[in-house]
Amino acid sequence: MVVYVDKNFSPACLLVLLLFVVSSYAKFSTMVTTDEIRTLCTKAGVKSSLCFEVLKATPEIAKLDFSGLAKYLINYHAQNISDTLKQFKLSGGYIPDIDSEYRLCKELYKDALDKCPYALKYLAAKDYYNFKFMVAQTMGDMNNCIYDELSTMKPVPQFFITKTNDIQEIGYFIIVFVDCFILNEPIDCGNSRDL
């Protein structure tokens, strides 16, 4: 059997091979590594313990690329917001009274929860500006819940303050994650809390 090899075949073949290698390398390199998670979780302003807890190595996280992880984090964020909203409703009583306990926080949590599907939509569209804007809104809602309601209550509901603060922190490192690993904006990469 004679295999005819054209002179022009070789470079073309090499090119195909090269493209294959480059694309598989690119694919491989976009998976989030434990080093990258450590980088994120030890950035200035990021609450490390919480970040490591949320991103603790699981087979699920190991399979994610950057946008997959951003999506995972938004779903996690939404779940936390929804769980805590339920707890507010339970401890605030069942009477749908306008002056019921945690009225403001319940509204703010509802608002924050409503932002999550939009965040996912913007993420899918690679519209990171609006994605970050949506996440920043959830952080603002958490902040207002603490300062305008929880911290004015007597006694101060420490449980809810801690939860709300943690949810705000999760929002913050979602933004840092996008800045550092998707947008590669070293200036905004966790060095400042100004959004």
Ligand SMILES: *[C@@H]1O[C@H](CO)[C@@H](O)[C@H](O)[C@H]1NC(C)=O
């Ligand atoms: C967020 O949800 C996870 C998983 O359900 C839970 O372990 C964690 O305590 C929650 N965090 C907050 C701040 O609610």
